[in-house]
Amino acid sequence: MRIIARLDIKGPNLIKGIRFEGLRVIGDPNKYALKYYNQGADELIFLDCVASLYGRNNLVEIIKKASNDVFIPITVGGGIRSIKDAETLFLNGADKIAINTAAVKNPNLINELAKNFGSQAVVISIQAKNLSKKKWTAYIEMGREKTDKDVIEWLDEAIDRGAGEVLITSVDHEGTRNGFDLNLYEEANKHSKVPFIFSGGMKSANDLIELAKYSECNAIAAASILHYDEFTIEDIKKVGVANNLKVRKKVV
Amino acid sequence: MKKVVIIDCGGNILSLRRAISKFNFEANVTIDHEEIKKASHIFLPGVGAFKKAMGILEKNKLINLLTSLDFTKSNLLGICLGMQILLQNGKEDGFCEGLGLIEGSVEKIELSEGDKIKNLKIPNIGWHSLNKKNHSWDNTILENLKLEENCYFVHSYYAKLSDKKDCLSHINYGSLELPAVIKKNKIYGCQFHPEKSGEIGLNIIKKFLELE
Numbered sequence: 436m437r438i439i440a441r442l443d444i445k446g447p448n449l450i451k452g453i454r455f456e457g458l459r460v461i462g463d464p465n466k467y468a469l470k471y472y473n474q475g476a477d478e479l480i481f482l483d484c485v486a487s488l489y490g491r492n493n494l495v496e497i498i499k500k501a502s503n504d505v506f507i508p509i510t511v512g513g514g515i516r517s518i519k520d521a522e523t524l525f526l527n528g529a530d531k532i533a534i535n536t537a538a539v540k541n542p543n544l545i546n547e548l549a550k551n552f553g554s555q556a557v558v559i560s561i562q563a564k565n566l567s568k569k570k571w572t573a574y575i576e577m578g579r580e581k582t583d584k585d586v587i588e589w590l591d592e593a594i595d596r597g598a599g600e601v602l603i604t605s606v607d608h609e610g611t612r613n614g615f616d617l618n619l620y621e622e623a624n625k626h627s628k629v630p631f632i633f634s635g636g637m638k639s640a641n642d643l644i645e646l647a648k649y650s651e652c653n654a655i656a657a658a659s660i661l662h663y664d665e666f667t668i669e670d671i672k673k674v675g676v677a678n679n680l681k682v683r684k685k686v687v
Numbered sequence: 688m689k690k691v692v693i694i695d696c697g698g699n700i701l702s703l704r705r706a707i708s709k710f711n712f713e714a715n716v717t718i719d720h721e722e723i724k725k726a727s728h729i730f731l732p733g734v735g736a737f738k739k740a741m742g743i744l745e746k747n748k749l750i751n752l753l754t755s756l757d758f759t760k761s762n763l764l765g766i767c768l769g770m771q772i773l774l775q776n777g778k779e780d781g782f783c784e785g786l787g788l789i790e791g792s793v794e795k796i797e798l799s800e801g802d803k804i805k806n807l808k809i810p811n812i813g814w815h816s817l818n819k820k821n822h823s824w825d826n827t828i829l830e831n832l833k834l835e836e837n838c839y840f841v842h843s844y845y846a847k848l849s850d851k852k853d854c855l856s857h858i859n860y861g862s863l864e865l866p867a868v869i870k871k872n873k874i875y876g877c878q879f880h881p882e883k884s885g886e887i888g889l890n891i892i893k894k895f896l897e898l899e
Contacts, residue, residue: 553735630812650806683814
């Protein structure tokens with residue numbers, strides 16, 4: 436099980452919202468990236484929250500610097516609309532790219548990116564808002580805009596088109612630190628033939644145990660509990676180890 | 688004097704260059720035949736598709752060059768797809784000839800039903816500890832590696848070796864045993880990404896650079 440730190444970026448800053456709203460500045464993204472690397476994060480995900488407004492120069496600089504100090508996989512998302520956008524990020528240190536809005540508007544983009552860079556480098560990022568008991572709607576534009584796409588159907592389609600990994604974030608739970616949307620986890624995990632990163636609402640390390648009741652989770656991504664110093668990656672992994680979950684430990 | 692080169696077959700080589708420079712070596716990214724012939728340490732990273740990588744080598748007339756090098760003298764490290772193309776052929780998207788430097792073929796990872804119930808997926812994306820069978824790791828790039836230390840894997844295909852002796856280390860992925868590090872003379876292949884495997888991976892790169 437991978438424990439991943441998710442860093443939402445706006446301009447030069449690391450930021451965090453609640454349900455993708457009320458974005459607060461946390462600090463220097465590279466400082467936090469290095470901190471999480473040293474704490475034992477298995478991967479980092481950088482998501483550019485307002486890509487269209489600020490252009491992409493800030494994000495490229497952040498990634499470039501991150502790949503100087505941090506020797507774990509880096510996934511980058513936010514405003515990727517073309518092969519060229521993806522290529523720029525790969526050349527500057529990204530190992531995987533995450534796409535959402537552009538893929539929803541033009542699903543063929545997934546096929547193109549997978550063909551050019553390989554499925555394992557293409558992550559479909561889905562922001563899921565609960566509609567009814569076992570139904571979720573996909574949101575785009577960093578949780579700001581509703582679509583009429585059913586999350587599970589979209590997940591199936593994206594994987595068929597070549598996405599090698601799925602990142603699902605619960606719009607309702609993210610930033611709340613109230614715990615994961617377990618129904619969403621159960622449904623998405625049943626359908627995802629490829630590795631699947633679950634994110635949104637992590638309250639404490641014990642949430643790992645909640646997920647394990649359904650199945651051995653491939654990966655979780657945490658943001659608020661890390662940025663607000665409630666738990667470290669080490670804290671989370673200690674609980675994983677204590678509960679016989681397969682987490683990467685630091686060997687002394 | 689050691690001379691380090693990287694042959695670029697596609698993918699993020701920035702991290703690999705940064706990792707090498709941490710140990711005070713400068714790696715030249717090159718397709719120049721003379722430079723590669725003179726190199727003491729050759730890195731062959733690769734990400735993406737077998738056919739595409741072999742196509743890039745063919746376009747630059749590097750297939751004949753690489754297969755003609757003396758690997759009792761030159762050190763080579765293939766990473767991920769760069770390891771897979773060391774084999775005789777690959778079965779991704781049909782069939783494609785590889786470099787044939789190590790015997791075997793590259794095949795798709797097939798999970799058993801039991802593996803799927805345990806929630807294992809393809810691609811294999813994650814950190815795994817490297818296992819040892821009968822081989823000694825002394826004087827290899829895995830020297831001093833502890834058995835519980837993990838490296839980062841991301842792949843859908845694996846190296847099916849003809850000679851088990853060429854497998855220096857394997858991982859357990861569900862019911863499967865997949866080669867993690869292969870070796871023949873001074874040719875090494877890592878299925879994982881040492882440049883993305885934290886301090887453990889950096890040490891493996893360091894060990895490779897320390898080879899004479």
